[in-house]
Amino acid sequence: MTQPTTDPKSAPTAAPTRPSAFPGGPQLFRLDPAIAHLNHGSFGAVPLAVQEVQATLLEEVHTDPDAFFVDVADRIAAARGRVAAHLGADPDGLAFISNATEGANLALNAIELADGDEILVTDHGYGTVVAAAARRAPVTTVALDPDLPDEDAVREAVLAGLTPRTKVALLDQISSPTARLIATPELLADLAARGVTTVVDGAHAPGMLADPLAGGADFWFGNLHKWGYAPSGSALLAVAPRHRGRIRALVPSWEDGDGFPRSVENRATADYTGWLAAPEGLDLLDRLDAAKVRAHNSTLAAYGAALLAELPGLTPLPYAAGLGMRALRLPPGIAETPESARELRERIARELRIRVLIWPWPGGGGIRVCGQLYTRPEEYERLAAEFPAHLGR
Template sequence: MRTRQQDIDSATPTPAAFPGGAELFRLGPAVAHLNHGSFGAVPLPVMEARRSLIEEADADPDAFFLSVPERLAAARHRIAAHLGAEPEGIALVTNATEAANLALDALGLGPEDEVLVTDHGYGTVTDAAARRARVTTVALDPELPDEEAVAAAVLGALTPRTTVAVLDQISSPTARVVAGPALLAALRERGVRTVVDGAHAPGMLARPLAGEPDFWFGNLHKWAYAPAGSAVLAVGAPHRAKVPAPVPSWEHGHGFPRAVEYRATADYTGLLAAPEGLELIATLGAAKLRRHNAELVAYGAETLARLPGLTPLPYGEELAMRSLRLPRGLARTHAEAAALREEIATRLACRVLVWPWPTGGGIRLSAQIYNRAEEYERLAAGLKGLLDGR
């Protein structure tokens, strides 16, 4: 992770557009879509694959739905190959929130258990832990300098009652690595089971399952180019038999992962099309794509950091997201952050994430192959005028 002064001293050159990147998506040209990290965007080839599946299901529903369990298994094998996972160690689910609840149910938590979370965690995941056990929240200063400092803060908050840690792999608001391999190893040595929220990892990280957590889950609809409603839950071998099926079905007797994946008559077309997104990334060149996105978001963050009052936060150089602190006093609450986000969207035609923090929140940028350097320059120019008026 790097500091503000390092960013200023070694500015990133203006990155070139990714060849053919914008043409792969059907995004409205009037808006600068700088928030890929929230909902993703589906490339045209993946849309076409899903459309073909929908047409197949409409043409012969019996044949389609009778084939779903085996086709889900085949899709799972293709996805596992890209994630570096065991095909029988992952299950296809609809989103990270569902996966978090399945993982926490599998742990069989009770009132005697203490679950460690951080104040950078995703709200619905933290709430899921709080509904099942006593929760201790670690306060992580957004400006902690590096992963080692983050790990020290987490380990320093453990108590004799701590049995589980629920941690972000990449924090959603502040775009920083929390559950890195070194921290996971240290927790394992202390007998703490780990649940890792890897919502942003598939498609962004070369090794999304690094560190071997007990449970890991990641969305495929963000950086892996899959349709919405596509995610993965990875479970360590000792825990697989304990994962409950969201909907007990005719596949219930097969156990994990088939019993978790199949939920009777539902729309499976997004999950069945999901491997196409990861295979498109491989075709485009996964390392090239990741490098482009990391360099482009670095340029965007450095462009915004020239504005008075905006302070870049420490970051992982391989990530395609960056966060900056806003001037003190802005976006202190969820309501204030949402209002500023919508003001930026309405007045500047730019989509970003604005996150709240008690003393003043921040702005998170994403970069994807459909983005261009001038979109970040446009955001910076408009944001300067907007902030000057406050």
């Protein structure tokens, strides 16, 4: 079951309680302390312990490339097994990939579509993932008001967007800009009952959710390099058994004859060290107590959002308890286009030394803040104090 969504506009207002920093959290990373890194959801950050494992692997590659590449496929399979154990997944139905966009293309290419079939997406979807859908078939875009109060309202809006031609639904598990739960197990069950093939963009799910593969989607892909503390370029594709035989690597490899998952993991002389080090990130999360880390991240993000909600013109969006991201709408006229959102984001980074996500939306864009082991309450306080001066510029 999913966590219920809370509408902050209906909750009683109270001064936010200042949370504590995670003991030793900043020391786990190699981040510039002069910058407030409040945008973990975009690119993640690799802990030092994981960096060290990857550095050792790189040294191994440079010391004896032949030895490394001869048996790398088996080592990748072993690493995949370790990751699968963390996620409660079938290692034979899971493959390492580079990012969520690659996962979207692999999944959509494996689905048989006839003339007239359509793919349903929402306007919260990630741009390159939605573009992958548009390459395969006509796309129907469901407009989801960011202010929809809960997951039931989101589910009803998605189901109302189905047409007799809908063959596939490509949905975010946690939307990137608005930090909303969309592809809940309940919605996936409703879609399956209607004969719709489900493809879930779980870019933010590993490490953020306790059970990221809940719901049994036909295809699911997610990044390990965000909330799973893996090196950049580490992601996963999970495929239900009935679809695995149709997965084809985007580029043919020597492992094609072995089928999925090895066929999509073989990249010749690519850098595999990130994948081999990826299990270390999930191991670290467990050693720190994953539930404790998730609760800490959520509490910090909630604190930052509460401070921003006190600013004139900023409106907090409904949220699901336990997520390490929160989003707010900006005043009308602010960040309504991708260009203006990018300009505001980069100006905040340049002049305030604060990293946040500013996302565009008609009628007024939004701001997303994240909580992570290395973030500190005073960084959100500084953002809330200095951000108003940039809204009218």
